[in-house]
Amino acid sequence: MVIYGVYIVSKSGGLIFNHDHNVPKVESECVFNKHPIDLKLVNENKKVVVSFGHRDGVAIGHVLTSLNGIAVTGSQLDDGRDVFEAIENPANFPLTLKFARLRVTTNEKIFLASMFYPLFALASQLSPETKSSGIEVLEADTFKLQCFQTLTGVKFMILSEPGQVGLDILLKKIYELYADYALKNPFYSLDMPIRCELFENNLQALLEQTEKSGNVSHI
């Protein structure tokens, strides 16, 4: 069982806790011998992104992280040169470019948490059946997201590999930990980000134990 991460969203849609458990690194290095390179790169959101082309593990959406070992920040190399100019100049070849799929930053996580909130509500509104809840399980080809909403409106979410079963039990266990270690902490105020060491340690232990046994039911 692989668990990518755990998120807790408050009643009002704010991210109050997130834990990256086992996020795989997607990185690849390519050597280009001839000018021009056979990938189409564009500047998107202040990053150099692959917009067309596919080779040696590099796919659309990957971001350029280094050129000949020199790190890239935005569309500039750390020695001050512009990335596009460096790639366009035949004298610089052969080039070694390193691409990676960027990890979600904390800001993006907050954004995603608040984005899930209306999706959850819409799923219930557009339901063809009466009295439907919001999204409980969302599946894509690379992951599965399981969501559990408590009676008080707090949402617990787990991101795991696709086809994983028994996540609902794990979510209830996390809820238990939340009730025990976060809510009973006198220094924790409701709807604020959870910064309780005890909660984090116990959660970490629970996730590790679950991953090892591959099964949640007998914990």
Place this chain on the structure above:
Amino acid sequence: MAIHNLYIFDRNGSLLFYHEWNRLKQSGMSREEEAKLMYGMLFSIKSFVSKISPLDLKKGFLSYKTNKYALHYLETPTGLKFVLNTDIHASEVRELMKKIYSQVYVEYIVKNPVCRLDEPIKSELFKEKLDELIKQSSYYTAKIA
């Protein structure tokens, strides 16, 4: 086991086709408004999924489930979107949706020269064949409302 309803959207998000079989709750708005809301939700889910995914997506968003129904999503490379709502126990819905696309949509809309591809589907033949396919699928059984 039940199939609730089907939406087909084109690449620009306009509703090409809607049909319902066992729908127990109406959304309380006009069909156009509902379709816009549905498309907006799918669009957001797609962007949500592409951002939160830890690995590179291939097919992307596949389905979601609530406690009462499951929504299955199929998008063709041309941007045509099929949305089928079923009960939560239905299995192999993806195969059925692929059949709807390849055996009904392609056969009776794409291969019909009088059907325009960017306009809502009015073909009676398409409706008939679709109904036939849905009704003969193993998990179509009318639920008592």
